[in-house]
Amino acid sequence: MNGLKVVFWKEMADHLGSRKFIILFAIILAISVSVVYILSQNISEYFSEISKEYMFLNLFTTSAGSLPSFIFFVSFFGPLIGIIFGFDSINSERSRGTMSTVLSQPIYRDALINGKFLASLTTIGIMLISIILIILGLELGVLGIIPNFEEILRMGLFFVASIIYIGFWLSMGILFSIVFRQTTTSALISVMLWIFFAFFILMIASVIADQIVPLNQNSTLEVAAKNDEIKNMILRISPVVLFQEIVIALLNPSARAFGISSLVKLNDLLPTSLSISQSLMVIWPQFVGLIALMLICFAISYIIFMRQEIRAT
Amino acid sequence: MKKIVLEAKNLTKFYNHNKVVDSINLQIEEGEIFGFLGPNGAGKTTTILMALGLTEPSSGEVNIFGYNSTREPLKVKRITSYLPENVGFYEDLTAQENLKYITRLNNIPEKNAEEKIKEVLKIVGLAEEAHKEVGKYSKGMKQRLGMAAVLVKEPKIAILDEPTTGIDPKGVEEILNLIVKMSKEQNITIMLSSHLLYQVQKICTKIGIISKGRIVAQGSIQEIDQNLLKTNQEDSFEVKVNPELSPVVLDSIKKIEGVNKIEKKSSEHSLEEIYIKYFREG
Numbered sequence: 001m002n003g004l005k006v007v008f009w010k011e012m013a014d015h016l017g018s019r020k021f022i023i024l025f026a027i028i029l030a031i032s033v034s035v036v037y038i039l040s041q042n043i044s045e046y047f048s049e050i051s052k053e054y055m056f057l058n059l060f061t062t063s064a065g066s067l068p069s070f071i072f073f074v075s076f077f078g079p080l081i082g083i084i085f086g087f088d089s090i091n092s093e094r095s096r097g098t099m100s101t102v103l104s105q106p107i108y109r110d111a112l113i114n115g116k117f118l119a120s121l122t123t124i125g126i127m128l129i130s131i132i133l134i135i136l137g138l139e140l141g142v143l144g145i146i147p148n149f150e151e152i153l154r155m156g157l158f159f160v161a162s163i164i165y166i167g168f169w170l171s172m173g174i175l176f177s178i179v180f181r182q183t184t185t186s187a188l189i190s191v192m193l194w195i196f197f198a199f200f201i202l203m204i205a206s207v208i209a210d211q212i213v214p215l216n217q218n219s220t221l222e223v224a225a226k227n228d229e230i231k232n233m234i235l236r237i238s239p240v241v242l243f244q245e246i247v248i249a250l251l252n253p254s255a256r257a258f259g260i261s262s263l264v265k266l267n268d269l270l271p272t273s274l275s276i277s278q279s280l281m282v283i284w285p286q287f288v289g290l291i292a293l294m295l296i297c298f299a300i301s302y303i304i305f306m307r308q309e310i311r312a313t
Numbered sequence: 314m315k316k317i318v319l320e321a322k323n324l325t326k327f328y329n330h331n332k333v334v335d336s337i338n339l340q341i342e343e344g345e346i347f348g349f350l351g352p353n354g355a356g357k358t359t360t361i362l363m364a365l366g367l368t369e370p371s372s373g374e375v376n377i378f379g380y381n382s383t384r385e386p387l388k389v390k391r392i393t394s395y396l397p398e399n400v401g402f403y404e405d406l407t408a409q410e411n412l413k414y415i416t417r418l419n420n421i422p423e424k425n426a427e428e429k430i431k432e433v434l435k436i437v438g439l440a441e442e443a444h445k446e447v448g449k450y451s452k453g454m455k456q457r458l459g460m461a462a463v464l465v466k467e468p469k470i471a472i473l474d475e476p477t478t479g480i481d482p483k484g485v486e487e488i489l490n491l492i493v494k495m496s497k498e499q500n501i502t503i504m505l506s507s508h509l510l511y512q513v514q515k516i517c518t519k520i521g522i523i524s525k526g527r528i529v530a531q532g533s534i535q536e537i538d539q540n541l542l543k544t545n546q547e548d549s550f551e552v553k554v555n556p557e558l559s560p561v562v563l564d565s566i567k568k569i570e571g572v573n574k575i576e577k578k579s580s581e582h583s584l585e586e587i588y589i590k591y592f593r594e595g
Binding site: 002003006007010014096098099102104106108161310 | 362365367370387388389390393395397399400401402403404414415417418419420459462466577
C-alpha cells in the first residue's frame with residue numbers, strides 16, 4: 001500500500017503544479033463562468049423556459065443565445081480533460097526511462113498504474129468541484145438564487161456522473177498510453193475515438209437503423225418507434241450519449257424518457273417533476289453502463305500493463 | 314567458502330519461441346564485483362530483469378539472498394538496487410527531489426532520508442548540484458545521479474546494467490572508481506553488465522561471459538584464461554622461445570610426422586582474446 005500512496009502523492013503534486021492543469025483549469029473556468037454569467041444577465045428572456053421550482057438547476061441546462069449550456073461543455077470538454085491527463089501517463093515514463101527505476105523499487109507493479117489513475121481522477125475531481133462551487137457562488141451572489149436541498153443532491157449526483165464519465169476517458173487514455181510507445185500516437189487515437197463517439201456515431205446509428213427498419217411517409221408509429229429504438233441502442237454504445245442522458249435526467253427533474261417515446265408517452269402524463277429517486281430509476285441503466293465502460297477500460301489497461309515487458313529501451 | 318548472494322538455476326526465457334536466455338547457471342559470492350560480459354542482444358538485460366523479478370522466467374529460477382525473485386519480488390527489490398541502461402529521472406524535479414521519491418518508495422523515514430540523500434550526493438560528487446533540475450544535467454551527471462539512486466536505498470547487492478555507455482573517458486573513470494568504492498567501503502556485492510572489456514578487466518573480481526543466451530565461461534579472469542588454454546592444449550606442446558624462431562626452424566618442425574599445426578602465442582591471453590574466441594565459437 002505504501003507504494004500506491006507514494007505514487008499517488010507524487011502524481012498529485014506533479015498534476016497540480018503542471019502547466020496543463022493550470023491552462024485547462026483557466027479555460028474551463030472561463031467558459032463555464034461566462035455561460036452562467038450571460039445567462040444570468042438575460043435571465044428575463046429565458047424566464048418562460050425556466051421552471052421556478054428548479055431555477056438553480058435550470059441555469060446549468062439552459063443554453064443562452066449562441067452559447068451552449070454548461071452541461072454541454074462538460075460532455076464536450078470532459079473527454080478532452082480525461083484524454084489530456086491519460087494519454088502520456090505510461091509511455092512518457094517509459095521514454096524518459098523512469099519506469100524501470102521506479103519499478104525496481106520495492107513496490108508492486110500495479111501501484112504505479114493505480115496511483116496514476118487515482119491521482120488524475122482526484123485532480124479532475126478537484127477541478128470540477130471548484131468550478132461547480134464557483135458557479136454556485138456566482139448564482140448566489142449575482143442572482144440571489146438559493147438552491148434547495150434536492151437541487152444540491154442532484155448537483156452531487158451530477159458531479160459523481162461527471163467523474164465517472166471523465167474517468168472513462170482517462171482510463172482509455174491510459175490504455176492507449178500503455179499500448180502505444182509514442183505519446184503522439186496515443187493522443188491521436190484517443191482523440192479519434194472521442195470524435196467517433198461524440199459525432200460519427202450519430203450518423204452511423206441512423207444509417208444502420210434506417211437499413212434495418214426503413215422509414216417512409218406511410219410508416220406507422222410502431223415502425224417509427226422501432227427505428228428509433230434501434231438507433232438508441234446503437235447510440236448507447238457511446239459514453240457521450242450515456243452521459244448526456246444521465247445529465248438530462250439528473251438536472252431536469254421533468255425528464256422521464258428518451259427518444260421518440262418521450263414525445264409519445266408524455267402527452268398523457270401530468271407535467272409534475274420526478275423525485276430524485278425516480279430520476280435515478282430512469283437513468284439507472286445508463287449509469288451502470290457508464291460505470292461498466294470505465295471499469296472495463298481500466299481493467300484492460302491494468303491487465304496489459306501487468307503483462308508488459310519492462311524494458312529500458 | 315563465501316556466501317552466495319545471487320544464484321541463477323537453469324534460468325530460461327523465451328520471447329515468441331526465441332530462446333533469449335538459455336538455461337543460465339550463475340553464482341555470485343558476497344563482496345564480489347561480477348562482470349557480466351556479452352555483446353548486445355546476448356541476453357544480459359533479460360537475465361538482469363529476471364533477477365529483479367521484473368520479468369518472469371519461462372523456466373528456472375533466480376534467488377537473491379535466498380529470496381526467489383519471481384515469488385518474492387518485494388523482498389528482493391528491497392535489498393537490491395538496479396541501475397538501468399539509460400537511467401532516467403523526472404527532468405522537472407531536482408536531483409534531491411528525485412532521490413526523495415526513491416526513498417519514499419522504499420519506505421525510508423523522512424528524517425533518515427534527508428541525511429542519506431545528502432550523503433550519497435556527496436559520494437557521487439553532486440552535492441553542489443543537488444537543487445538543480447535534472448533536465449539540465451549532462452549525461453555523465455545523470456549517470457552519477459543514477460549511482461546515487463543505487464546507493465540511497467542502502468542495498469546489499471547492486472545490479473548495474475551498462476553503467477558506462479555513452480560517457481566520456483573521464484566520466485567512465487569516475488563511475489568505475491565509484492563502483493570499486495561502493496564495493497569496498499559499503500560492502501555491496503556488485504553485478505555489472507558490459508560489453509566494454511577493458512573496463513571490466515580493470516575492476517572485476519570475477520566474470521561471466523554470455524553469448525546467445527548461454528553462459529560460455531565463468532570464473533576469475535585467470536581461470537577462464539587457463540580453461541581456454543586447456544581446450545587447445547590436448548596433444549599439444551607449448552615451447553617458450555626467446556627470441557622468435559626463424560622461419561627455417563618452423564618449417565622443419567612442420568615437416569615432422571604428426572605435426573599439423575604451429576601457432577604463435579603471446580605470453581598471456583588478454584580478455585579481449587578470450588572474448589573474441591568465445592563469440593566466434595558461439
